[in-house]
Amino acid sequence: MRDYGKFYINGQWVDPETPKSLDVINPSTEEVAGKISMGAEADVNKAVAAAKEAFKTWGRTSVEERVAVLERCVEEYKKRYDEFAAAVTEEMGAPDFLAQKAQAAQGLTHLKTALNVLKEFQFEEDKGTTRIVKEPIGVVAMITPWNWPLNQIACKVAPALATGCTMVLKPSEVAPFSGYLWAEVMDAAGVPAGVFNLVNGDGPSVGAPMSSHPDVDMVSFTGSTRAGVEVARNAAPTVKRVQQELGGKSPNIILDDEAFAQSVTGGIAGVMTNTGQSCNAPTRMFVPKARMGEVEEIAKAVVDKFAPGLPDSGAKMGPLVSLTQFEKVQGLINKGIEEGATVAAGGAGKPDGLEKGYFVKPTVFTNATNDMTIAREEIFGPVLTVIGYDDIDQAIEMGNDTPYGLAGYVAGADHDEALRVASRLRAGQINVNNAMPDPNAPFGGYKQSGNGREWGEHAFADFLELKAVLGAGQA
The missing domain is CATH 3.40.309.10 (Aldehyde Dehydrogenase; Chain A, domain 2)
Known part of the structure; x- marks a missing residue:
């Protein structure tokens, strides 16, 4: 049985501020498959503080430095590929073939895609005498669902890393195993301390403090439209960017x-x-x-x-x-x-x-x-x-x-x-x-299906701020 009792904060596996655990149920057997710790606002505060501090240096890294980190992430993911597939099967019941060929595969695909986009991406462009600079937005709170757990983690984390953001991830407490393995991959790949942080928990105890935190610059949320509305409401007082991929009836x-x-x-x-x-x-x-x-x-x-x-x-x-x-x-x-x-x-x-x-x-x-x-x-x-x-x-x-x-x-x-x-x-x-x-196709919706786009080059836009430097192009 899996026992994932610690959170990954500032490059270390740490105990929660207040011990509280949750049983994770294998949906194929209805039996307990493992336990996770459930976080609270104090854990969120620690993770956000680590991400904020790390952004001072990670946000100013070169493209070459970030390429090297993403390349290591790809290699470490490959080493754990079968473990990822097994985790998804155990936590949300995916048939073996689907876990191998689609669920685990999507995580690797998004890492590789972000890496390839980063190598060619233009972070500066001169328009007449003005220079348009694309800079990382800062600390990103990420809240991901249980249905395609690795896909949704990867299509947020990979472009955020590539653009120079730091982040705090809350995977779904219903299917948290693959998220925990993802944190182990980030650690093994040498992602600098504080750049990637993981806190497990539910929406009210962890998701809400993340969304409303004044030191979080952006929230990236995937889930139901009802929950997305709540995330946006929590984020509104601090006027942070909110990216949402919500429901559908296609x-x-x-x-x-x-x-x-x-x-x-x-x-x-x-x-x-x-x-x-x-x-x-x-x-x-x-x-x-x-x-x-x-x-x-x-x-x-x-x-x-x-x-x-x-x-x-x-x-x-x-x-x-x-x-x-x-x-x-x-x-x-x-x-x-x-x-x-x-x-x-x-x-x-x-x-x-x-x-x-x-x-x-x-x-x-x-x-x-x-x-x-x-x-x-x-x-x-x-x-x-x-x-x-x-x-x-x-x-x-x-x-x-x-x-x-x-x-x-x-x-x-x-x-x-x-x-x-x-x-x-x-x-x-x-x-x-x-x-x-x-x-490489942009993924996201109109109307109550959300805002912003994920996947490929289009994913980078939401994680970037635009700065206009007037006069930079003058001779």
């Missing part, structure tokens, strides 16, 4: 053409990946009303391939992360049934033979309407809502009829038509014809 518009079956198949699979626990999952599918019956037949076949199972069983789908999440998803499945949607596959209750663990049936609702609860609320489970449309204009209108705007999807044989539809969707990232993820 539309997937399927064109009426010969690629229909392939498009629907890909869309269903996209929802089921990571047990539906992805903020950008294509959870609202829009199809021609006349072809709804075809969707129902396809759904049965696709869902069978995503039968849940234990992480080491070869199953493509694991459990939900927690009992809280299980109960939420079950409640929304029942709500869909009550409101009159057709259960084309799956439904309420646990899958046969899996009475232990937070396993759910992959579920597809058809004949839904865009005003149903299952079409409005972010379910964050393997649940797809399929809605019929009369014409493409109606599909686009319904697709945009949501408070969210994180992602959108379009699929069909006519690529040019798909691009025209994509241009009319109001979301931060549009996927056309099941394109592969691009680590």
Whole structure:
């Protein structure tokens, strides 16, 4: 059993100011997998003070110095790669293949991407007689979620390191193991003391003091829209920058053409990946009303391939992360049934033979309407809502009829038509014809899905301040 009782502050593993522990539950077995210490405001104050002091020197390092540190981070991460995958499986139930090929892989990808961007990034530019200088913003508080733990840590920490910021990280207390291993990698890579700090804990006890701290210059938060609003409220009195990647209810518009079956198949699979626990999952599918019956037949076949199972069983789908999440998803499945949607596959209750663990049936609702609860609320489970449309204009209108705007999807044989539809969707990232993820593409949302962008070169912007030096370019 893992025992992670210390915090990483100022280059040292230290005890919490007030001892308090939390059991971490393995969602596949419902058994205790480890313990972590839970921090408080006093621990946050120590970590922020360390980050503030470290910024005096780290913020003035050269690109070459930061490149060297990131290169060491990449090498140390590689050494621990299998441990990262195992930790993600244990803390949030990811199937072995997903932990290896996607969860752990994303952490390494973001480190490498930030390293490559840093080598070519221009921190100064002359415009006439004025020099535009991009400088690190300072101390960054980072609050990350449990669903893609390494992805979200890496896509914040890597660009922050690259731009010269210092930071305090609070990983999710639900899935904290991979964050602890990340701190060990930072230590082994020789990241200078105080540049990276880790304090475990929950939102009220650690997240709120981080967000409101007067010596924190920026908060980078990923999580629910509700929690994001609270973070912004806590940060407002100190007028710090707040970067948010929040919820989503992403539309997937399927064109009426010969690629229909392939498009629907890909869309269903996209929802089921990571047990539906992805903020950008294509959870609202829009199809021609006349072809709804075809969707129902396809759904049965696709869902069978995503039968849940234990992480080491070869199953493509694991459990939900927690009992809280299980109960939420079950409640929304029942709500869909009550409101009159057709259960084309799956439904309420646990899958046969899996009475232990937070396993759910992959579920597809058809004949839904865009005003149903299952079409409005972010379910964050393997649940797809399929809605019929009369014409493409109606599909686009319904697709945009949501408070969210994180992602959108379009699929069909006519690529040019798909691009025209994509241009009319109001979301931060549009996927056309099941394109592969691009680590250099900006990731973030419109509307209540947040602000700012992560990934690649665009991630650097939020961690930088702009300084105009007038007269610097004069002869």
